[in-house]
Amino acid sequence: MASVKEMRTRIGSVKSTQKITKALQMVAAAKLRRAQSAAESARPYARSMANVIANLAAGVSGPSAPLLLAGTGKDQRHLIIVATSDRGLAGGFNSGIVRAAREKIAALLATGKDVKIITIGRKGRDQLKRQYGDRFLETFEVGIKPAGLALVKPISEKVLEMYRGGNFDVVTLIYSAFKSVVTQTPTVRQLIPALVEGSGKAAFYDYEPDEDTILEALLPQNISVQLLTALLENQAGFFASQMAAMDNATRNAGDMIKALTIQMNRTRQAQITKELIEIISGAAAV
Secondary structure, eight states: OOOHHHHHHHHHHHHHHHHHHHHHHHHHHHHHHHHHHHHHHHHHHHHHHHHHHHHHHTTOOGGGSOHHHHOOSOOSEEEEEEEOOSOOOSTTHHHHHHHHHHHHHHHHHHTTOEEEEEEESHHHHHHHHHHHGGGEEEEEOOOSSOOOHHHHHHHHHHHHHHHHTTSOSEEEEEEEEEEETTEEEEEEEEEETTOOOOOSOOOOOOOSSOHHHHHHHHHHHHHHHHHHHHHHHHHHHHHHHHHHHHHHHHHHHHHHHHHHHHHHHHHHHHHHHHHHHHHHHHHHHO
16 A cells, blocks of 8 residues: 555656646637637638628539549549647547548548548547558648638648549548537538539629639639648637646546545555554553
């Protein structure tokens, strides 16, 4: 059994850990407000762009359709973009995204598809490289600053360059959609060929220049918007998960401190009782 001194040392160590988890919880809560606001602000823009593309796509068909909309006509070579965070201490946030990526990759490989991987975030890279290291093309880090176009531009340019070069037929993005503070859902979204996801009530417009020309300019921009929206959703989900995880850790540390304190008091009382018995027994023997 541990001595009273050892228990005091352990209690002190747990209290120090509790202070750290409490501080991380407060920092995550503060950053969550900004991240959630950024994610929610980006959604209307992404929806509006999707509606415009759907409206334009309705007037385009056949060989004149842009490559990013029509696709290559094949489904053999796939690029999977997995977006996670650079840091941990966020419960199962990163693991949920990686699990969805593994399921998607395994399903494609089981049907004989050729799969390559690009990761955004160190956690996704570290977990997937153990199993699919030979399929990696490149890794991008999220960094500590809020996601912006400066971060996603190099990624979208790389993806577009490879797609136009005939390296892939389908490009899929996997990230975590922020639903609420307690709910973040791993999401699989096809980026290329672009999915037409309009509201179904598109208004009629006369476009100048023609639809083909506008789509040629708009579809590459849509890739950047989709990536940016996904990273903003990821940031909000990460801080929500980290806040919840650190809150649980703080509570568990408090429970451990209480249990250790009770155990220490019992051990100290037992030592005092033993010493009193020894003194009384010695006095009686004299």
